[in-house]
Amino acid sequence: MAAVPPSRSLAVIGGGVVGLSVAAAAADGWRVVVIDAADDVCAVASGASFAWANADAKVAGSYAALSRAALDRHRDLSAAASEPWYRPLPARVDGRIVEEGGIVEVAAFARSHVGRIRAAGGAVRTRTRVTRLAQTPSGASLVLDGRQELRVDRVVVAAGCDTPKLLADLGAVPPAVGSATGPRGFVVRARRTDAAAVEVRLGERFSVRPETDRLILLQSRALERDLDAEGVPFSASAVWPRIRSEAAAAGFDVADADLVSVASATRPATTDGLPVVGEVTPGVHVVLAHSGVTLAPLLGELAAAGLDDGDPHAASPLRPDRPIPPDDLPKEFPS
Numbered sequence: 001m002a003a004v005p006p007s008r009s010l011a012v013i014g015g016g017v018v019g020l021s022v023a024a025a026a027a028d029g030w031r032v033v034v035i036d037a038a039d040d041v042c043a044v045a046s047g048a049s050f051a052w053a054n055a056d057a058k059v060a061g062s063y064a065a066l067s068r069a070a071l072d073r074h075r076d077l078s079a080a081a082s083e084p085w086y087r088p089l090p091a092r093v094d095g096r097i098v099e100e101g102g103i104v105e106v107a108a109f110a111r112s113h114v115g116r117i118r119a120a121g122g123a124v125r126t127r128t129r130v131t132r133l134a135q136t137p138s139g140a141s142l143v144l145d146g147r148q149e150l151r152v153d154r155v156v157v158a159a160g161c162d163t164p165k166l167l168a169d170l171g172a173v174p175p176a177v178g179s180a181t182g183p184r185g186f187v188v189r190a191r192r193t194d195a196a197a198v199e200v201r202l203g204e205r206f207s208v209r210p211e212t213d214r215l216i217l218l219q220s221r222a223l224e225r226d227l228d229a230e231g232v233p234f235s236a237s238a239v240w241p242r243i244r245s246e247a248a249a250a251g252f253d254v255a256d257a258d259l260v261s262v263a264s265a266t267r268p269a270t271t272d273g274l275p276v277v278g279e280v281t282p283g284v285h286v287v288l289a290h291s292g293v294t295l296a297p298l299l300g301e302l303a304a305a306g307l308d309d310g311d312p313h314a315a316s317p318l319r320p321d322r323p324i325p326p327d328d329l330p331k332e333f334p335s
């Protein structure tokens with residue numbers, strides 16, 4: 001006998017790693033639709049991520065614990081997935097070895113999550129922008145591309161840097177969400193025949209890690225800041241020669257012909273650096289995080305669990321309406 005489809009409907013706005021995680025975690029209990037404005041899922045911050053999943057150098061102890069729990073979820077969910085996306089790997093961070101953590105192949109994560117959502121009867125709609133969000137007596141109403149209305153029992157806003165724009169429609173941008181905007185960043189994808197043997201290395205001036213057997217990812221936080229200060233866009237012509245110099249200075253050679261792509265995006269961020277998960281107004285929930293690749297599977301499960309009436313996370317330190325600490329507390333956590 002065919003399974004009875006869930007009667008409760010859920011729209012997830014945003015098909016980055018965070019929105020896909022929410023949708024996959026909720027897909028067995030809700031009739032889910034993921035809506036994303038981009039041409040494909042994971043095409044904004046998630047597609048420009050260095051995607052090192054880690055619990056290293058996190059400032060608050062609770063944040064480190066959350067990150068560790070998320071690493072466990074990556075390991076277990078990935079191992080059970082049709083297409084695994086997580087590879088535990090030690091990393092050399094500023095010269096010291098960090099055993100805990102690994103790398104996420106975002107494209108595999110995306111395919112696997114979309115597959116899981118669809119297998120449970122859910123839908124993923126790309127090239128569709130939510131242009132208006134409103135609360136209704138029984139849930140929420142979304143306007144798609146300025147013309148089509150969609151009514152659902154619940155909505156989760158997982159729109160990364162665009163989260164405040166959507167919540168502003170409700171007059172409800174919680175202080176912890178703020179502008180949702182962190183520093184701009186880039187990741188360079190390059191060919192390398194020995195990619196599988198490349199170690200994960202992170203440093204302020206130069207970071208590198210394997211992506212597939214043939215591709216590596218390169219990053220430089222210092223170069224991002226330099227280019228920002230000079231007002232230079234993160235184009236391939238600006239980034240490639242300079243990241244090659246950073247690589248050479250770090251003793252890592254990449255040939256000029258080996259550039260594949262430069263992807264850039266603004267990092268989503270919360271006001272105090274801790275993730276935000278929970279209800280904003282009845283029927284409307286939000287999930288937002290810096291280090292979203294690390295935290296996505298855990299935040300997805302927390303968000304899905306909080307969708308039922310009587311939000312079990314109302315007392316959570318991650319709730320959207322939490323008080324924001326004074327200015328002298330750390331505001332930016334390393335990825």
Ligand SMILES: Cc1cc2nc3c(=O)[nH]c(=O)nc-3n(C[C@H](O)[C@H](O)[C@H](O)COP(=O)(O)OP(=O)(O)OC[C@H]3O[C@@H](n4cnc5c(N)ncnc54)[C@H](O)[C@@H]3O)c2cc1C
Binds near residue numbers: 264
């Ligand atoms: C250069 C760089 C390096 C990073 N390195 C790491 C790292 O090593 N480790 C780590 O854990 N994290 C890292 N991060 C952070 C991590 O990538 C992000 O936290 C994560 O990708 C955020 O995912 P998201 O789903 O919240 O946002 P996004 O991936 O930006 O997804 C949001 C989605 O919402 C959609 N959207 C927005 N508005 C609308 C609308 N109105 N209607 C429909 N759709 C909408 C967008 O199209 C987008 O696809 C890095 C980020 C960058 C940029």
